[in-house]
Amino acid sequence: MARAVESGLDAWAAGNLVAYVAEQRETTSVLPSDRTLVLERFRDELGDWRLVLHSPYGIPVHAPWALAINARVRERYGVDGQAHAFDDGIVVRLPDTGEDPPSGDVLVFEPEELEAVVTTEVGGSSLFAQRFRECAARALLLPRRQPGRRSPLWQQRQRASQLLEVAAKYPSFPVVLETVRECLQDVYDLPSLLDLHRRVDRREVQVVDVDTTSPSPFARSLLFGYVAQFLYEGDSPLAERRAAALSLDPALLAELLGRTELRDLLDPEVIAEVEQELQRTTAERGARDAEGVADLLRVVGPLSAAEVAARVTEPAAAADWLRQLADTRRAVEVRMAGDERWAVVEDVGRLRDALGVAVPPGVAQVFAEPVADPLGDLVARYARTHGPFTTADVAARLGLGTAVVDTTLQRLRTEGRVTDGEFRPGGTGSEWCDNEVLRRIRRRSLARLRQEVEPVDPAALARFLPAWQQVAAAPPPEPDTGRAPPAQPAPAGPGAVGCTASTAC
Numbered sequence: 001m002a003r004a005v006e007s008g009l010d011a012w013a014a015g016n017l018v019a020y021v022a023e024q025r026e027t028t029s030v031l032p033s034d035r036t037l038v039l040e041r042f043r044d045e046l047g048d049w050r051l052v053l054h055s056p057y058g059i060p061v062h063a064p065w066a067l068a069i070n071a072r073v074r075e076r077y078g079v080d081g082q083a084h085a086f087d088d089g090i091v092v093r094l095p096d097t098g099e100d101p102p103s104g105d106v107l108v109f110e111p112e113e114l115e116a117v118v119t120t121e122v123g124g125s126s127l128f129a130q131r132f133r134e135c136a137a138r139a140l141l142l143p144r145r146q147p148g149r150r151s152p153l154w155q156q157r158q159r160a161s162q163l164l165e166v167a168a169k170y171p172s173f174p175v176v177l178e179t180v181r182e183c184l185q186d187v188y189d190l191p192s193l194l195d196l197h198r199r200v201d202r203r204e205v206q207v208v209d210v211d212t213t214s215p216s217p218f219a220r221s222l223l224f225g226y227v228a229q230f231l232y233e234g235d236s237p238l239a240e241r242r243a244a245a246l247s248l249d250p251a252l253l254a255e256l257l258g259r260t261e262l263r264d265l266l267d268p269e270v271i272a273e274v275e276q277e278l279q280r281t282t283a284e285r286g287a288r289d290a291e292g293v294a295d296l297l298r299v300v301g302p303l304s305a306a307e308v309a310a311r312v313t314e315p316a317a318a319a320d321w322l323r324q325l326a327d328t329r330r331a332v333e334v335r336m337a338g339d340e341r342w343a344v345v346e347d348v349g350r351l352r353d354a355l356g357v358a359v360p361p362g363v364a365q366v367f368a369e370p371v372a373d374p375l376g377d378l379v380a381r382y383a384r385t386h387g388p389f390t391t392a393d394v395a396a397r398l399g400l401g402t403a404v405v406d407t408t409l410q411r412l413r414t415e416g417r418v419t420d421g422e423f424r425p426g427g428t429g430s431e432w433c434d435n436e437v438l439r440r441i442r443r444r445s446l447a448r449l450r451q452e453v454e455p456v457d458p459a460a461l462a463r464f465l466p467a468w469q470q471v472a473a474a475p476p477p478e479p480d481t482g483r484a485p486p487a488q489p490a491p492a493g494p495g496a497v498g499c500t501a502s503t504a505c
Contacts, residue, residue, distance in 0.1 A: 133160035337399030
């Protein structure tokens with residue numbers, strides 16, 4: 001605090017700085033420095049891995065490092081890397097392969113390998129094409145037709161691209177060599193990057209792996225810039241902007257917008273469709289026999305006889321199937337929230353401990369054993385089998401108070417199982433949703449939005465443009481009958497002037 005004040009900060013700024021650093025230390029247990037690089041690892045909302053390297057060496061060192069990381073990700077995982085460099089570090093997104101979490105070896109290279117990879121990768125970057133055009137212009141390889149006038153930029157880029165296609169066949173071409181030198185030494189600082197990796201190899205600089213459940217304060221600052229590269233990358237039609245925003249991590253949207261507001265992004269038809277599948281009310285997911293009814297009660301939870309009949313292929317046989325399950329002691333009838341419902345026998349102990357439901361007679365003692373988190377299990381199952389919902393919805397279904405349910409949902413959110421925000425189009429207030437359900441809704445909404453921006457066939461475009469520009473063909477003229485057109489009636493009122501076809505009113 002005292003050092004911050006001595007450096008010129010006032011008390012408020014110094015306090016904020018100290019709190020910021022203290023929060024980072026509490027999250028990652030170690031602070032990045034020139035001798036310690038921190039590799040933070042966590043999952044994003046889609047389940048993919050985010051790697052954030054906290055490093056103070058600046059973008060001239062981080063940019064070529066990101067090129068090498070992209071190459072390694074492409075080689076190891078078979079997908080294009082998404083490593084982006086900033087002054088304070090590098091952000092990498094890796095797909096979830098179901099294997100062990102990615103470690104620091106994705107970012108650490110042998111110095112000799114690193115130099116070769118960066119030199120190869122920089123040749124295919126947009127920076128190389130830009131610098132090649134400037135070098136070729138300085139070398140007078142892009143002559144102007146009129147020396148006193150500037151050439152349009154698009155023509156310079158076109159001619160530079162054609163020249164590069166020819167020069168790329170000759171690696172020792174002077175302009176190509178100068179472009180590579182300029183990229184690696186003037187724009188990038190490859191020597192410093194190589195020296196950094198040599199020090200890492202000699203253990204003079206250590207790379208510390210840290211696992212976090214959510215981005216640390218330093219990581220959030222980097223992720224804002226990572227998101228901005230996609231959010232503000234140019235103008236596009238509304239549907240494309242919505243699709244681009246939907247591709248982002250909702251946690252980052254929540255940081256940017258203040259909370260997770262997806263009302264304008266999620267499709268209401270997709271939400272209804274997913275809810276029907278989760279509740280098994282669609283025809284193809286209906287139970288076909290007593291075994292299917294048992295599975296239905298186990299997955300969806302306790303249901304009334306009418307609700308079971310609505311989820312089977314033969315509603316008339318639902319009562320017989322429930323009776324078969326009751327006779328074999330696989331399902332029992334309990335009273336929940338003032339209603340009679342059927343539940344699988346495995347839920348008896350959970351319902352007793354969470355809701356105070358009486359254990360039916362004849363239930364084996366093994367099914368009445370205490371459960372570790374009965375209320376959390378019931379609320380989590382409700383979330384898994386419903387779309388976006390409110391606290392009052394769960395409370396009414398389980399027959400509990402909203403305060404008890406809200407406390408449980410808050411705990412599930414800290415465990416990363418549910419999330420809160422504004423999801424249903426046209427809804428009001430905050431809602432809850434299971435993370436996996438939200439992923440499914442977002443993926444389907446994204447697919448539907450992408451269909452909206454698919455190109456149409458030329459015939460549809462030809463029909464649309466004249467109507468949009470209001471240049472559609474005029475109606476055919478009336479046939480000439482040789483008679484004069486009827487006279488227009490004179491407007492009423494004093495001083496009115498008559499209107500004709502050749503005069504304006």
